[in-house]
Amino acid sequence: MLKIRGLHSGYGRIEALHGIDLDVPEGQVVSLIGANGAGKTTLLMTICGEPRAAAGEIIFDGRDITHLPTHQIARLGLAHSPEGRRIFGFMTVLENLQMGALVTDPKYFDEDLERMLVLFPRLKERLTQRGGTLSGGEQQMLAIARAMMSRPRLLLLDEPSLGLAPLVSKQLFANIAEINASDAMTILLVEQNAFQALKLADQAHIIVNGRIELSGTGAALLKDPAVRDAYLEGARPRTEVVK
Known part of the structure; x- marks a missing residue:
């Protein structure tokens, strides 16, 4: 449903995304995790048209939306719940x-x-x-x-559990799972709670310094020792590359 190729974006002369390639298949939950400042929010905002992509392309449901204004993107069936x-x-x-x-x-x-x-x-x-x-x-x-x-046909969720108590977060993730299951809603989820993000995800990606450094199923990344060390088990996300 969403295909991103070679995406560069940023703010003025500061480039935050350095050639992102990402696919979000229809009906799936795709999670994006990474440290603060890694480029997660910038990616979602660029998909929605602000900031504008400096290079690359964003294809939504077969249509190039890279240079469309935000209100036109919304009318195509893409919704953003922002950080x-x-x-x-x-x-x-x-x-x-x-x-x-x-x-x-x-x-x-x-x-x-x-x-x-x-x-x-x-x-x-x-x-x-x-x-x-x-x-x-x-x-x-x-x-x-x-x-x-x-x-929407594609829902972008940016840090939905940010600042919430654990019990509230647990309920919210249950709501997100229900939206995906009952509505067959395609979801691109950005989330600091790596365990919940990977648990929900069909596919997941780790972004480090504006680049996708590791991809796989949510279940596979949950079991990956390097991912567990860097992002799970109470560890603080690191800025170095996970390999």
């Missing part, structure tokens, strides 16, 4: 979900709203509450639900 949630804090939960649905046919709104409130029942209890007053976990649920309201 830090970035919900509209002054808007209610319902209004945030309405914003997510702007790129879709209004006839689906009631159906999609009900589906999100079943998936995230806490949001149903907070429907008229301002987003900025929600807990961190509730805000992350809202960020994902808002993205889902656009009826």
Whole structure:
């Protein structure tokens, strides 16, 4: 569904991605793990059109979207739940979900709203509450639900468990697994919790200093001694290359 070849991107004269090649097959969860500053968030943002790719190509469902504006990319069926949630804090939960649905046919709104409130029942209890007053976990649920309201075919999730308590994170990962299973949703997941990211993943990649250094199935990377040493078992992610 998503094919990235030779992707270079960055900010001004600072290049953050150095020739990324990545495939996200339809219906799969593909996880991307790596240390802070490795280029994970830049990759997701570049897929969405900001920053622009300096070189290479991004093909989504057979169409080159490398130079399309972000709003056109969204209308093609690609949704992004960004790092830090970035919900509209002054808007209610319902209004945030309405914003997510702007790129879709209004006839689906009631159906999609009900589906999100079943998936995230806490949001149903907070429907008229301002987003900025929600807990961190509730805000992350809202960020994902808002993205889902656009009826995407590909969902980009950036650090969904960041700053959340372990029990809340566990529930959130269960929600992500359910979205993939029940909706056959294709997901590209960026996540610091390497264990959960690899456990969920059909395919996974490790990015180091803007380059993909290791790829494989999630199960295989979970068993890889070098990966376990660098990213699992309580270790802090290292910046050196994993081989």
